[in-house]
Amino acid sequence: MKAFPLQLYRYASALLAIPRISVIVLRRLLQGKGSLSRRLEPLAVDLALQREVFALLRGFAPNIYVAKPFIRAYANSGTALVCRNSDVREVLDRHQDFEVVYGPRMEAVTGGYNFFLGMQDGPTYSRDVSNMRLAVRRTDPEQLLVPLAQGWAEQIIGGCGGQLDLPQQLGQQIPALMVQQYFGIQTPQRQQLIDWTTLLFWYLFVDLAADPDLDRRALEAGEQLRNAIDHEIQLRKASAGAPAPADDVLQRLLGMQAAALPGLDDLGIRNYLFGFLIGAIPTLSAAASQIIEVLLDRPAVLAKAQAAARSPDQQLLDGYIFEAFRFAPLNPVIYRRAVRKTTIARGSWRARSIPAGTMVLASNLSAMFDPIQVQHANRFWPQRPWYDYILWGYGMHTCAGAYINRALLPVMLRPLLRQANLRRAPGAAGQIDRAGTPFPVHQQLRFDATS
Ligand code: HEM
Numbered sequence: 001m002k003a004f005p006l007q008l009y010r011y012a013s014a015l016l017a018i019p020r021i022s023v024i025v026l027r028r029l030l031q032g033k034g035s036l037s038r039r040l041e042p043l044a045v046d047l048a049l050q051r052e053v054f055a056l057l058r059g060f061a062p063n064i065y066v067a068k069p070f071i072r073a074y075a076n077s078g079t080a081l082v083c084r085n086s087d088v089r090e091v092l093d094r095h096q097d098f099e100v101v102y103g104p105r106m107e108a109v110t111g112g113y114n115f116f117l118g119m120q121d122g123p124t125y126s127r128d129v130s131n132m133r134l135a136v137r138r139t140d141p142e143q144l145l146v147p148l149a150q151g152w153a154e155q156i157i158g159g160c161g162g163q164l165d166l167p168q169q170l171g172q173q174i175p176a177l178m179v180q181q182y183f184g185i186q187t188p189q190r191q192q193l194i195d196w197t198t199l200l201f202w203y204l205f206v207d208l209a210a211d212p213d214l215d216r217r218a219l220e221a222g223e224q225l226r227n228a229i230d231h232e233i234q235l236r237k238a239s240a241g242a243p244a245p246a247d248d249v250l251q252r253l254l255g256m257q258a259a260a261l262p263g264l265d266d267l268g269i270r271n272y273l274f275g276f277l278i279g280a281i282p283t284l285s286a287a288a289s290q291i292i293e294v295l296l297d298r299p300a301v302l303a304k305a306q307a308a309a310r311s312p313d314q315q316l317l318d319g320y321i322f323e324a325f326r327f328a329p330l331n332p333v334i335y336r337r338a339v340r341k342t343t344i345a346r347g348s349w350r351a352r353s354i355p356a357g358t359m360v361l362a363s364n365l366s367a368m369f370d371p372i373q374v375q376h377a378n379r380f381w382p383q384r385p386w387y388d389y390i391l392w393g394y395g396m397h398t399c400a401g402a403y404i405n406r407a408l409l410p411v412m413l414r415p416l417l418r419q420a421n422l423r424r425a426p427g428a429a430g431q432i433d434r435a436g437t438p439f440p441v442h443q444q445l446r447f448d449a450t451s
Contacts, residue, residue: 006371006372007372009371010058010059010370010371010372011059013055013058013059013371013378014055014056014057014058014059014060015059016055017052017053017055017056017059018056020052021049021052021053021056024043024046024048024049024052025040025043025049028040028042028043028046047327047328047332047365050332050365051327051365051369054083054363054365054366054369055369057081057083057366058083058084058366058370061083062082062083062084062087062345062350063080063081063082063083063084063087063344063345063350063351063352064080064081064352065078065079065080065352065353065354065355065358066078066079066080067355069359070208070359071208071335071359072208072209072210073105073207073208073209073210074101074102074104074105074337074359075101075337075357076101076337076357076358076359077355077356077357077358078355078357078358078359079358079359079361080338080344080352080354080358080359080360080361081333081361081363082344082360082361082362082363083363083366083367083370084345084350084366084367084370084372085366085367085368085370085372085373085374086345086372086373087344087345087350087362088362088363088364088366088367088390088394089367089390089394089395090344090345091336091344091360091362092334092336092362092393092394092395092396092397093394093395094342095120095121095336095395095396095397096121096339097338097339097340097342098336098337098338098339098360098362099120099336099337099339100117100118100119100120100336100397101118101335101336101337101359102117102118102204102205103118103119105118105203105204106118106204106275108218108219108222109200109203109204109218109219109221109222109274110222110226110271110274111222111223111226113267113271114271115128115271115272115274115275116128116129116132116275116400117275117279117397121396124263127262127263128263128272129400131253131256131261131263131264131268131272132272132276132400133400134252134256135249135252135253135256135272136249136276136400136401136404138403140182140404141403141404141406141407141408142407144182144247145178145182145404145407145408146407146408146411148177148178148181148182149174149177149178149408149411149412150411152173152174152177153170153174153411153412153413153414153415153416154415156169156170156173156174156415157170157415157416157419158415160449161449162419162446162447162448162449163425163444163445163446164416164444164445164446164447165442165443165444165445166288166289166292166416166440166443166444166445167285167286167288167289167439167440167441167442167443168441168442170288170412170416171284171285171286171288171289171412171440172194172198172281172282172285173190174284174408174412175280175281175283175284175285175408176190176193176194176281177190178280178404178408179193179197179277179280179281180193181248182248182249183248183249183250183273183276183277183280184232184236184246184248184249184250184251185228185229185232185250185273185277186232187228187231187232187235188224188228192224192228193225193228193277193281194281195221196221196222196224196225196228197225197277197278197280197281197282198281198282198437198439199214199217199218199221200218200221200222200225200278201278201279201281201282201283202214202218202282202437202438202439203215203217203218204218204278205331206438225274225277225278226270226274229269229270229273229274229277230266230270232250233250233254233266233269233270236250236251236254237254249273249276250269250273253269253272253273254269257269276400276401279399279400279401280401280404282439283330283392283401283405284405284408284409284412285439285440286330286439286440287325287330287405287409288409288412288413289432289440289443290324290325290328290329290330290440291321291324291325291328291409291413292324292413292416292443292445293328293432293443294324294325294327294328295320295324295417296422296423296424298380301320301324301380302422304320304382305317305320305321305324305417306417306418306419306422308320308382308417309413309414309417309418310418314410316382317410317414317417318406318410319382319383319384320382321409321410321413322384322389322391322406322409323380323381323382323384324380325389325391325409326368326384326388326389326391327380329364329365329368329390329391330391330392331364332363332364332365332366333361333362333363333364333365334361334362334364334393334394335359335360335361335362336359336360336362337357337358337359337360338354338355338356338357338358338360339356340356341353341354341355341356342354344360364390364391364393364394367390368388368389368390368391373388374388375388391405392405416445416447419447419448419449420447420448421446421447421448422445422446422447423445423446423447424444424445424446425444425445425446429442429444430443430444430445430446431443
């Protein structure tokens with residue numbers, strides 16, 4: 001399509017969003033139970049509603065600024081919401097003007113140290129990212145992780161008798177096993193690793209209202225995770241010289257320490273692992289649940305995804321998995337703080353002046369549905385080019401686990417998708433239960449077990 005018809009399409013989508021939003025809200029009012037606020041409560045996490053609201057904003061108010069801070073966890077003087085694809089990418093590309101904010105909370109939970117997701121561009125950031133790229137190698141997903149995860153997933157699905165609580169039995173377990181066997185943090189119970197990292201992720205990235213109770217629990221979890229990593233480092237050092245040391249991330253980091261590479265004293269190694277572990281478990285688990293949820297909502301698409309899972313065509317299955325994730329990404333916005341007074345979308349009618357200190361919410365969810373840059377934006381299209389996706393960040397801080405995610409999510413879900421008559425358990429149990437947290441905690445699925 002040419003630029004002018006695309007613009008028209010964008011405005012038509014924005015106008016159409018108005019009746020669609022009304023229908024979603026009315027349906028909730030009519031079908032819900034209890035008081036008005038109780039009936040409307042689920043709308044806060046209704047992704048179909050969020051997509052329609054963003055369609056409306058992309059058309060008529062793509063860059064909004066209000067002088068009021070909504071995020072309390074990190075200092076700021078106001079809030080901006082950025083919705084169009086090009087503007088979202090602009091904010092995340094301009095890391096000199098829009099900084100990451102996580103530093104203070106990182107330091108609270110690491111015992112005083114920053115981790116590279118909390119750092120601005122500079123020599124320390126480059127050194128730390130480079131060190132971890134040597135230890136977490138680009139070839140690892142294919143050579144090490146996929147074979148391991150394939151075995152774990154097959155075993156879990158084969159042993160569950162057609163009744164699976166997805167987050168508990170598979171979603172959390174596979175990344176936690178990865179942390180133990182590939183990263184090399186084996187000592188704590190797997191459940192402890194899951195609990196600590198989930199709490200820490202919640203505190204660092206999701207607790208925008210700064211809940212004081214969560215603050216206390218996260219500090220405790222931080223201390224326990226630090227101790228666990230330190231303990232593991234000491235165990236490895238005590239067994240130095242063993243005939244066959246493991247080829248895992250921790251062992252590689254210790255090898256780099258022995259070669260006197262900078263940034264790799266015991267404390268440095270602990271901080272690297274601390275950040276990676278927090279990024280790994282709750283994210284992959286939530287992604288697995290949300291992908292399955294999107295597929296279950298679309299029976300015709302689910303049938304095709306299951307056919308793809310039963311075929312040897314890896315790329316076909318990948319298409320269904322990541323396209324489903326586009327409809328329910330882990331985070332609908334990525335937030336940054338304006339370092340100085342600046343302008344977004346300079347030179348266009350939608351140019352917006354942003355005061356220094358503003359928290360800028362760049363909506364990756366909205367960007368992935370912007371019909372100007374994204375082909376067939378509103379369609380479920382498994383052949384979508386990879387460039388359309390902003391599933392795990394964009395720009396300087398793009399997820400360091402990106403290659404792991406891309407390889408592991410299809411491997412985690414393939415054995416489940418191969419099962420006949422895959423469905424939700426009846427009643428409330430079949431719905432995602434977040435149990436008061438931001439993450440899926442229970443999601444009961446059923447399928448016809450073959451043996
Ligand atoms: C589906 C799963 C995942 C999702 C959706 C996800 C999402 C993200 C996002 C959105 C960011 C950027 C945050 C920002 O710019 O503010 C990020 C960064 C990061 N993620 Fe992930 N992540 C996932 C899995 C993982 C895994 C498995 C690991 C570790 C093995 C990991 C480690 C990291 C690290 C270290 C960063 C910081 C990168 C940097 O600052 O340069 N993530 N992730």
